[in-house]
Amino acid sequence: MRVALFITCFNDTLFPETGRATVRILERLGHEVEFPLEQTCCGQMHFNTGYQREAIPLVRRFVEIFSPYDAVVAPSGSCVGMVRELYPLAAELAGDARLAADIEALAPKVFELSEFLVKKLGVTDVGAYYPHRVTYHATCHSLRMLEVGEAPLELLKNVRGIDLVELPEARECCGFGGTFAVKNADTSMAMLGDKIRHVLDTRAEICTAGDNSCLLHIGGGLHRQRAGVETVHLAQILATTEEDTNP
Amino acid sequence: MKVKTPDAFSKGKTPRFEESAKTALADTQLRRNLGKATKTIREKRKVVVEEMPDWEALREAGRSLKERTLRHLDEYLEQLEESVTRAGGHVHWARDADEANRIITSIVKSHEAEEIVKVKSIATDETKLNEHLEREGIHAFETDLAELIIQLAGETSSHILVPAIHKNRAEIRELFVRELGAEGLSDNPPDLANAARLYLRKKFLSAKVGVSGANFAAADTGTVCVVESEGNGRMCTTLPPVLVTLMGIEKVIPSWRDFEVFMQLLPRSSTAERMNPYTSFWTGVSESGDGPREFHLVLMDNGRTDVLADEIGRQTLNCIRCSACLNVCPVYERVGGHAYNSVYPGPIGAILTPQLVGIGKPGPDSLPYASSLCGACYEVCPVKINIPQVLIHLRGKVVRKKQDTGGLKSKLDPENVAMQAVAKVFSDPERFEQAQKLARIGQWPLARNGSIHRLPGRLAGWTETRDLRAVPEQSFREWWKTNRGTN
Numbered sequence: 001m002r003v004a005l006f007i008t009c010f011n012d013t014l015f016p017e018t019g020r021a022t023v024r025i026l027e028r029l030g031h032e033v034e035f036p037l038e039q040t041c042c043g044q045m046h047f048n049t050g051y052q053r054e055a056i057p058l059v060r061r062f063v064e065i066f067s068p069y070d071a072v073v074a075p076s077g078s079c080v081g082m083v084r085e086l087y088p089l090a091a092e093l094a095g096d097a098r099l100a101a102d103i104e105a106l107a108p109k110v111f112e113l114s115e116f117l118v119k120k121l122g123v124t125d126v127g128a129y130y131p132h133r134v135t136y137h138a139t140c141h142s143l144r145m146l147e148v149g150e151a152p153l154e155l156l157k158n159v160r161g162i163d164l165v166e167l168p169e170a171r172e173c174c175g176f177g178g179t180f181a182v183k184n185a186d187t188s189m190a191m192l193g194d195k196i197r198h199v200l201d202t203r204a205e206i207c208t209a210g211d212n213s214c215l216l217h218i219g220g221g222l223h224r225q226r227a228g229v230e231t232v233h234l235a236q237i238l239a240t241t242e243e244d245t246n247p
Numbered sequence: 248m249k250v251k252t253p254d255a256f257s258k259g260k261t262p263r264f265e266e267s268a269k270t271a272l273a274d275t276q277l278r279r280n281l282g283k284a285t286k287t288i289r290e291k292r293k294v295v296v297e298e299m300p301d302w303e304a305l306r307e308a309g310r311s312l313k314e315r316t317l318r319h320l321d322e323y324l325e326q327l328e329e330s331v332t333r334a335g336g337h338v339h340w341a342r343d344a345d346e347a348n349r350i351i352t353s354i355v356k357s358h359e360a361e362e363i364v365k366v367k368s369i370a371t372d373e374t375k376l377n378e379h380l381e382r383e384g385i386h387a388f389e390t391d392l393a394e395l396i397i398q399l400a401g402e403t404s405s406h407i408l409v410p411a412i413h414k415n416r417a418e419i420r421e422l423f424v425r426e427l428g429a430e431g432l433s434d435n436p437p438d439l440a441n442a443a444r445l446y447l448r449k450k451f452l453s454a455k456v457g458v459s460g461a462n463f464a465a466a467d468t469g470t471v472c473v474v475e476s477e478g479n480g481r482m483c484t485t486l487p488p489v490l491v492t493l494m495g496i497e498k499v500i501p502s503w504r505d506f507e508v509f510m511q512l513l514p515r516s517s518t519a520e521r522m523n524p525y526t527s528f529w530t531g532v533s534e535s536g537d538g539p540r541e542f543h544l545v546l547m548d549n550g551r552t553d554v555l556a557d558e559i560g561r562q563t564l565n566c567i568r569c570s571a572c573l574n575v576c577p578v579y580e581r582v583g584g585h586a587y588n589s590v591y592p593g594p595i596g597a598i599l600t601p602q603l604v605g606i607g608k609p610g611p612d613s614l615p616y617a618s619s620l621c622g623a624c625y626e627v628c629p630v631k632i633n634i635p636q637v638l639i640h641l642r643g644k645v646v647r648k649k650q651d652t653g654g655l656k657s658k659l660d661p662e663n664v665a666m667q668a669v670a671k672v673f674s675d676p677e678r679f680e681q682a683q684k685l686a687r688i689g690q691w692p693l694a695r696n697g698s699i700h701r702l703p704g705r706l707a708g709w710t711e712t713r714d715l716r717a718v719p720e721q722s723f724r725e726w727w728k729t730n731r732g733t734n
């Protein structure tokens with residue numbers, strides 16, 4: 001199986017450690033990971049903000065670059081959601097039947113990390129060790145667009161040393177929503193306020209999720225409050241083993 | 248907190264959502280009222296939906312029935328007209344709100360009525376019927392408890408099902424004491440309801456004309472249906488000798504038999520009840536005298552055929568106005584209905600309003616952006632409207648309209664300029680890599696200890712309450728090239 005890593009432009013630039021963790025997990029499970037360097041962005045920000053004509057060339061690039069692989073894995077539910085749910089709309093807008101057909105063939109091969117591990121590879125124990133009190137926020141796109149279900153929690157439950165605590169109202173949106181966080185900053189803040197309150201209620205040291213965009217938002221709020229709670233991508237928890245002295 | 252301001256369906260400009268939301272979010276009483284009310288109804292809904300083993304099949308049935316109706320809308324409407332006429336009713340066609348109002352007013356006037364009773368109808372809110380009638384010297388009495396509350400308060404509805412959701416009972420008690428002269432009234436809900444009942448009973452008995460909306464109308468039999476919980480609708484549609492019903496053309500359903508599906512979907516989704524308390528069905532006029540002797544059905548377009556013409560937007564017309572999407576929406580829960588500046592608030596309002604009034608108006612154009620695209624609405628919608636998809640589709644229409652008709656001004660719009668520039672960066676991996684490096688260098692005046700506390704310009708909204716992580720020393724692709732070769 002030829003596995004490609006789709007890092008996403010956001011992780012590539014701001015969260016390289018999440019990419020490194022993803023590579024580490026997949027290699028530990030015996031897979032050779034390829035990283036096509038031509039990749040940039042899936043076009044989600046443009047598409048969801050309404051700049052859809054501008055997104056079409058990015059959609060084409062993505063399809064061209066990733067179609068040759070058997071599986072494409074990304075540490076982001078939201079970008080995978082873009083490919084699976086919204087690429088067909090982009091093809092329709094472009095009026096391009098070829099593109100639509102290519103998307104139909106590619107979309108089922110594109111996976112969010114936790115669903116790739118649990119649903120595609122059938123692995124729930126990745127041999128991780130993480131001695132911290134952790135709470136998990138289910139991001140909206142992984143939950144409702146991709147329907148990853150319990151996959152992230154199954155993986156977390158099998159991490160050794162972890163003290164996993166349930167997040168109250170875990171299914172409620174954190175208020176990120178891409179450009180929503182800036183365009184509707186006040187509403188976004190009000191949503192974030194409640195999310196942070198729930199995170200603090202758990203007394204967790206770490207808040208994790210499958211999307212760094214949501215974590216940037218939650219973490220940004222926690223950091224501003226000097227709350228002492230860190231946000232860490234799921235991949236980084238799963239990549240950590242007992243050999244890591246400094247997890 | 249709310250005074251009557253123009254909404255998307257009245258003349259005049261409406262504020263953008265984010266401006267109105269700012270005010271609403273600062274109202275702590277409103278936040279508490281809404282938070283409590285939506286949470287209660289959300290949890291109740293969940294219980295009665297989860298006990299249904301075939302809920303998903305019912306949703307699918309509801310969706311496909313609506314879709315079929317919309318595909319053959321013209322035929323079903325003509326069939327409905329025939330059936331209603333056969334049963335002794337009169338059918339009128341209204342292209343827009345003005346025409347609908349004129350038709351209704353002339354019917355009321357022909358009976359020399361100066362007062363009418365109304366059962367809650369959003370279609371008449373959309374046309375501003377009450378204001379129109381008032382100008383013609385006719386007073387409309389709202390008979391639904393919550394509608395009465397907001398009518399007495401001189402406000403507008405903030406929820407499609409519980410229009411006074413923004414008010415608590417202490418506020419209602421005060422209003423009744425002031426407006427109905429109900430001295431010594433307690434804020435006990437039954438006492439409040441009783442005060443309203445005493446006031447309304449007289450109106451029911453004296454009104455010559457009743458006005459209603461319609462939840463559904465079956466094309467094959469001509470049966471119109473109103474669903475409510477207080478019995479006031481039953482009285483409005485049976486006591487006055489003349490009944491006028493205003494109905495959006497999308498409310499038609501093919502057959503009487505289809506009620507089986509909708510009567511299961513609607514109560515559980517809206518009030519979280521297993522069965523609806525008062526469901527009134529009527530077919531034309533009543534010979535025996537236990538209903539109206541004259542019945543008029545006004546079928547209104549008012550932008551609906553434009554919605555129908557849009558392949559992706561069309562599903563919006565599936566809506567059965569259950570309001571489940573409002574109750575689960577994290578945005579609605581915090582800002583309330585008034586921030587949407589429309590008779591249709593919440594997620595459904597965010598997609599219906601701009602489509603009905605047309606893209607290209609700043610207020611309504613801001614509505615598709617009033618969402619984090621979390622998808623909670625789609626998950627509960629009993630007729631499976633993919634609201635996030637329609638929101639995104641409409642955002643595209645808003646931007647394309649601006650770009651294509653806005654001239655130079657829209658080209659120079661900072662957002663547009665930024666989006667074009669970023670799209671260019673993403674079109675080429677080398678340019679992207681350069682931009683990553685530039686960002687790292689460019690952030691130095693802003694970044695301290697790995698985070699940014701204040702961003703300039705339009706992005707300042709982010710750093711008002713959130714720090715931003717600074718761009719780290721090495722991008723992922725740089726790491727890959729060093730550690731894994733160039734692949």
Ligand code: SF4
Nearest residue numbers: 566567569570572628
């Ligand atoms: S869009 Fe769906 S959930 Fe919202 S009011 Fe209409 S039918 Fe109900």
